[in-house]
Amino acid sequence: MSRSMPSPADPRRGLGNLPAKxxxxxxxxxACWWRASARTARLAxxxxDYDHYVDxxxxxxxxxxPMTRxxxxxxxxxxxxxxxxSRCC
Known part of the structure; x- marks a missing residue:
């Protein structure tokens, strides 16, 4: 690569057109979306969720x-x- 072009692994480059920030x-x-989705799926x-209970x-x-796990x-x-x-009968 030329010196004027940042390498793909350059953290200042970011992702596509997004700056690193x-x-x-x-x-x-x-990550927040993933945690919320996982919590929702577990409840469904x-x-x-023991960690949520302890918190x-x-x-x-x-x-x-708090109770033990x-x-x-x-x-x-x-x-x-x-x-x-049985709950049904």
């Missing part, structure tokens, strides 16, 4: 100790499927 913002937005199929407990209930999942499964009984 815009590229970083686009990557950040994509019934997998509870909530620390922010809203600092005086209470195993206790949390056990409690969520009991809440979802009941205590040995």
């Amino acid at each position: 815009g590229w970083r913002a686009a990557c950040w937005a994509l 199929i019934g997998i509870p 909530h407990m620390q922010r809203r209930h600092p005086d209470r100790t 195993d206790e949390f999942f056990h409690e969520r499964m009991l809440a979802r499927y009941g205590k040995g009984r």
Whole structure:
């Protein structure tokens, strides 16, 4: 490559016509979107989000100790499927 053209790996170049700062913002937005999509998909199929629960407990209930990961999942499964009984009949 000539000296006047930046190399494709040049971080100042960015992505396409985006400057490097815009590229970083686009990557950040994509990462946020991915995390939100993953959380939504987990909730849709019934997998509870333990990290979100711990964060909530620390922010809203600092005086209470959060459940352990195993206790949390056990409690969520009991809440979802009941205590040995069927919800439909």
